[in-house]
Amino acid sequence: MALNRRHFLGAACSAALASLLEYKQGLALTGGAAVPESPINVILPKNYSPPTSETTQDYTKKLTRATLDFLESSYGTRNLPIWNRPFAAIDLERRLHTITFWIDQAIQQYRSIYPVDPSWVLAQIMHESFFYEFAVSKSLAVGICQFIQPTAKEYKMICAGDLEAHAQEPYQKNHYAGKLAEYYQLRRTKRNFSRRFRPNKNMTLDIVLERVLNDDVESLKAEAETWLNVQKIKKEYDDRIAAAREQYTEFLNANVEGRDIFNEDDLAFLQRFDERMTHEKPIFAMVKMLARSLRARNGNILAAAAGYNAGLSTTRARGVYKPFGKIPNFEETVTYISRVLINHFEIVRRLA
Numbered sequence: 001m002a003l004n005r006r007h008f009l010g011a012a013c014s015a016a017l018a019s020l021l022e023y024k025q026g027l028a029l030t031g032g033a034a035v036p037e038s039p040i041n042v043i044l045p046k047n048y049s050p051p052t053s054e055t056t057q058d059y060t061k062k063l064t065r066a067t068l069d070f071l072e073s074s075y076g077t078r079n080l081p082i083w084n085r086p087f088a089a090i091d092l093e094r095r096l097h098t099i100t101f102w103i104d105q106a107i108q109q110y111r112s113i114y115p116v117d118p119s120w121v122l123a124q125i126m127h128e129s130f131f132y133e134f135a136v137s138k139s140l141a142v143g144i145c146q147f148i149q150p151t152a153k154e155y156k157m158i159c160a161g162d163l164e165a166h167a168q169e170p171y172q173k174n175h176y177a178g179k180l181a182e183y184y185q186l187r188r189t190k191r192n193f194s195r196r197f198r199p200n201k202n203m204t205l206d207i208v209l210e211r212v213l214n215d216d217v218e219s220l221k222a223e224a225e226t227w228l229n230v231q232k233i234k235k236e237y238d239d240r241i242a243a244a245r246e247q248y249t250e251f252l253n254a255n256v257e258g259r260d261i262f263n264e265d266d267l268a269f270l271q272r273f274d275e276r277m278t279h280e281k282p283i284f285a286m287v288k289m290l291a292r293s294l295r296a297r298n299g300n301i302l303a304a305a306a307g308y309n310a311g312l313s314t315t316r317a318r319g320v321y322k323p324f325g326k327i328p329n330f331e332e333t334v335t336y337i338s339r340v341l342i343n344h345f346e347i348v349r350r351l352a
Contacts, residue, residue: 043324044299048115050107059118060100066350067096067122070343082130094262095131096122099144102280106287113291117301119351121287123343124305127336133270133277134256136249140183143276145286149180152276155285160252160274171273176251183244190237197230297325302337309336 051059071080075087083090103121110116128146129135141148142159149159159180160166167177203223211220255273259266270277286308293304293312303315303325314328327337 042300042302044115044117044294044301046114046299048117048299050111050115050118051104060097060104062351063100063119063122063347064093064096066119066347067126068093069350070346071126080130082132082135091262092131098279099125099131099283102283103287106284109284110288110291113288114294114299116287116290116294117344119347120301120305120340120344121283121290123347124290124308124340125283125286126343127339133261133279134252134259136252138245140180140245140248142252142274143282144279145276145282147276147282147285149184152282152285155281155288157275157281157285158272159276160255161248163272166273172254173251176247179244179248179251183241183248186237186241186244190234190241193233193237197226203227298323300324302327302341305340306333306337309333 071092072087075081078087079085080087080090100118100122103118107116107118107121125131125144129144131144133144135144135146136142137146139148142152147155147157149162152159153162161177161180165171167174171177208220211217252274256270256277259269261267261270261278267278275281289308290304293307293315294301296312297303297307297315306327307313307315307325310328310330310333314330314333315325316322317324317326327333
């Protein structure tokens, strides 16, 4: 099923890019005469004009209402994902009003890099976190825009555990403040170990049986022992990584429990503790990343969003598709793009 989805989405994107090239060629052949356009367009043109500051207030209100309507129609009678709380129990309208405001401000600031569609940014944040400031993923991505620490630091955000003060009072469970650094160090060490001790690619079942039949048991036994030892060490690394991740998550949760992003004192605390849990800086960072990726991929919003999820380098393509990039063949990224596309569609159709 996952493989079929990847093939379908890959084929659809290839077809869309090919259609774009044919459209440009058609304009050249017809001297610029209009040709029928498809309602499907994955390319955000460089001359796209986002809503200007003069229309910001009305537009952000409409964007807020459209998103609320989509959320309520989808989750009105059940718990909202990630929050695990009833839709009606969450002050989403206030959140969305604040979030759409900062999206607009960021788009205006980074417009010179590349224009970004505000409804797309909102659709992407929705999939990342459902607008929950204290969301923490299994990979320790944090906040509404789900930044991991290395990326957050590139955009000058303070992350929990970065400052010496985080390991002291009044911070709760401050003995876990260094667990994020330990988590990343363990991952690097495991990766380096795995590169040095890669299993023999020729150890397939057929080859093992053939060596047994040829009485090559002693050397096979030695290789098997080495392989099992390597797997044992990897498992030990995995256990230590999981423990560090769990302890760092405890550190985060202990310090944000009961806090309210709209309380001035709590917001000031979060700005000293972990800025990924606020609104302004993460949104500005996300929009800037998308603008840079759109510029690098000639407006291909699918490749730009995939780059946000999996890294822009994974979206490199070849030949005629090189300028536009591609969606990498990762199940997580394919699912990510699929859901953001639907979020965007549902929000935009309600704007009308």
